[in-house]
């Protein structure tokens with residue numbers, strides 16, 4: 001593999017922004033120096049004033065292949081990721097078919113991913129009632145950790161778990177030092193659900209049908225399980241800011257608890273979602289502006305470690321785009337290709353910097369995945385990186401969306417930040433809107 005040198009006035013490193021030359025060889029970052037290394041003979045890419053960033057790491061993506069490849073797929077998802085500067089993502093154990101709940105199904109998933117990965121991909125396994133004897137084999141097979149639900153997942157082949165099943169999974173995971181990712185909502189009947197059914201295009205009624213209390217109660221229970229087992233609990237896509245005080249206390253107590261939120265909870269707010277616009281439907285729901293500003297504060301304070309897309313697309317008919325029926329519509333937002341630009345736009349408005357973006361979208365999620373060789377531009381790390389112009393305004397329309405389906409609340413809006421080129425394992429895979437060198441991604445197994 002040829003060597004390459006990239007010059008940039010703005011190399012975003014964990015120590016700050018440096019003006020220098022980043023040397024790539026054999027898929028690794030060899031050095032960052034202020035002059036051309038004396039022994040360097042290869043080509044030099046001059047990125048001038050453009051920024052050189054660590055490749056983003058997205059630990060929460062639903063690729064849905066095999067079995068629901070008409071929803072998304074490895075080819076399209078990993079291309080959309082590269083277009084957003086994401087060089088590593090982790091696939092959820094649902095909504096593929098079969099779901100990744102045992103080693104046999106995991107092998108089917110691995111087979112389905114062959115020769116399709118434009119970025120690096122790891123995998124989560126799943127916890128469902130009755131698969132407690134499969135978890136060791138799944139973990140030995142290389143999944144990075146396990147995912148469970150406390151409420152209906154949306155698909156019947158991935159049922160939610162009860163307290164004792166979650167506890168068992170945590171005790172198993174503890175042996176491997178890997179996390180349990182939990183969708184925290186404890187559903188309970190209340191009049192708001194009936195009201196929502198009766199008026200299914202109202203966003204306000206949808207929001208009221210999945211109250212903060214569902215999340216708060218579930219998180220309280222997971223903190224208790226974390227305390228009982230001392231095993232790593234990770235709360236995915238936090239939406240209720242009311243749970244932050246509990247999280248703060250649990251962390252102060254020293255419990256192994258971590259939290260992510262998603263771009264859509266930070267970028268959008270309930271007040272601005274028009275009725276009957278099902279592309280905003282997700283669970284837990286996008287809440288009020290005041291709530292979401294508290295999520296930003298929690299990110300700043302370090303209570304929330306990182307931001308992940310929870311990219312969860314579905315075909316237009318399942319999204320009920322025509323009817324606008326929020327009750328019937330599939331819950332999930334397609335946002336992989338907008339992970340960087342939407343987040344950066346909203347972060348920039350609040351006075352955050354590109355260094356903050358590198359921390360929240362690259363370094364912290366890489367640390368969460370225990371991948372110290374990813375998410376940062378330092379000598380010895382993997383050459384996963386991208387060149388971008390954080391000042392450029394962009395708008396991505398249907399023709400430029402690489403997701404299998406083009407429905408996304410992020411489409412056709414003005415965002416800040418244009419990805420010029422993305423490198424995966426030292427190879428330029430994407431440049432100026434086009435796939436350059438396909439299938440450079442590696443499967444990331446934990447052993």
Ligand SMILES: [Zn+2]
Nearest residue numbers: 060092310312
């Ligand atoms: Zn998800």
